[in-house]
Amino acid sequence: MAYxxxxxxxxQFGGLIAVDKVSFEVEKHEIVSIIGPNxxxxxxxFNMLTGVYTIDQGEIIFDGxxxxxxxxxxxxxxxxxxxxxxxxxxxxxRVIENVLVGTHLRTKYGLADALFxxxxxxxxxxxxxxxAIEILKSIGLGHRIDDYAQNLPYGExxxxxxxxxxxxxxxxxxxxxxxxxxNPQESEELLSFIRELRGKGYTIILIxxxxxxxxxxxxxxxxxxxxxxxxxxxxxEIACNQQVIEAYLGGxxxxxxx
Numbered sequence: 001m002a003y004x005x006x007x008x009x010x011x012q013f014g015g016l017i018a019v020d021k022v023s024f025e026v027e028k029h030e031i032v033s034i035i036g037p038n039x040x041x042x043x044x045x046f047n048m049l050t051g052v053y054t055i056d057q058g059e060i061i062f063d064g065x066x067x068x069x070x071x072x073x074x075x076x077x078x079x080x081x082x083x084x085x086x087x088x089x090x091x092x093x094r095v096i097e098n099v100l101v102g103t104h105l106r107t108k109y110g111l112a113d114a115l116f117x118x119x120x121x122x123x124x125x126x127x128x129x130x131x132a133i134e135i136l137k138s139i140g141l142g143h144r145i146d147d148y149a150q151n152l153p154y155g156e157x158x159x160x161x162x163x164x165x166x167x168x169x170x171x172x173x174x175x176x177x178x179x180x181x182x183n184p185q186e187s188e189e190l191l192s193f194i195r196e197l198r199g200k201g202y203t204i205i206l207i208x209x210x211x212x213x214x215x216x217x218x219x220x221x222x223x224x225x226x227x228x229x230x231x232x233x234x235x236x237e238i239a240c241n242q243q244v245i246e247a248y249l250g251g252x253x254x255x256x257x258x
Contacts (some may be wrong), residue, residue, distance in 0.1 A: 002026060004026040005060075008022070009021070010022075010056045011055060018044045019224075020226075024222045026203060026205060029198055030220065031194065031206065032205050032206065032218065032219060034206070035208065035223050040224045040226065048068070049075075050075055050082050051067075054068075054069045062172070063171075065078070073105070076105055076168050080170065080171070081170035082175075083165055083174070087158065089149040090149060091149050093148070095141065095145055095146070096133065098163075102163075102167030103131055106169060135166050139166075155189055171202070172203045173202055175204060175208075176207050178208065180210075191216060218235050223238065223244050
């Protein structure tokens with residue numbers, strides 16, 4: 001069975017069907033991209049995967065377990081975390097404090113422990129801080145630990161947001177347009193970074209408009225239009241799909257590396 005299996009999920013808002021019986025699968029350690037025009041339903045799919053939206057029909061199975069319509073915190077606890085199209089860091093907090101927000105989603109001590117700074121509290125906080133430092137060092141941001149998030153270059157802010165997702169002990173990371181606003185050099189660095197994440201054992205699901213990123217990093221691609229899946233396949237297959245080329249990719253076909 002696929003690591004993540006999405007079967008005919010549907011979401012309707014009033015009379016608008018935002019996602020219409022969309023199905024896809026993701027295997028462990030894959031990088032899978034979901035593409036389509038603005039308003040196609042891609043972010044709605046992410047919101048359904050993470051419990052922000054309930055689904056009206058269908059099912060979502062993660063690691064053999066149904067997760068559709070579970071609370072967002074429960075889904076994070078199982079190992080699915082995400083970033084957002086618009087960076088949602090705390091700009092006036094240090095980099096390490098932003099990452100610690102992710103670790104605190106799994107806090108085990110109680111309110112009394114925090115108020116009275118009990119040995120249990122101090123022990124867990126020390127462990128979380130060491131974990132946050134380890135994550136930042138592992139992604140090349142060890143030198144940014146004490147910097148304020150707002151002072152980092154855009155590409156590094158994206159990395160901090162991903163580091164915060166990693167800090168939740170994620171197994172699958174959902175990246176919502178991580179290359180948005182990046183220059184070509186930053187996009188290339190992002191490609192390398194995502195590959196490194198896969199090499200560390202993470203599974204990646206990507207929403208992205210930058211076709212250079214999509215075509216050169218994806219194991220498989222799903223294409224959504226008006227809430228419906230219209231194509232799926234390997235990058236070279238999507239690049240040769242005439243309907244997709246005309247609708248979304250333009251001249252990217254000649255640039256795809258397969």
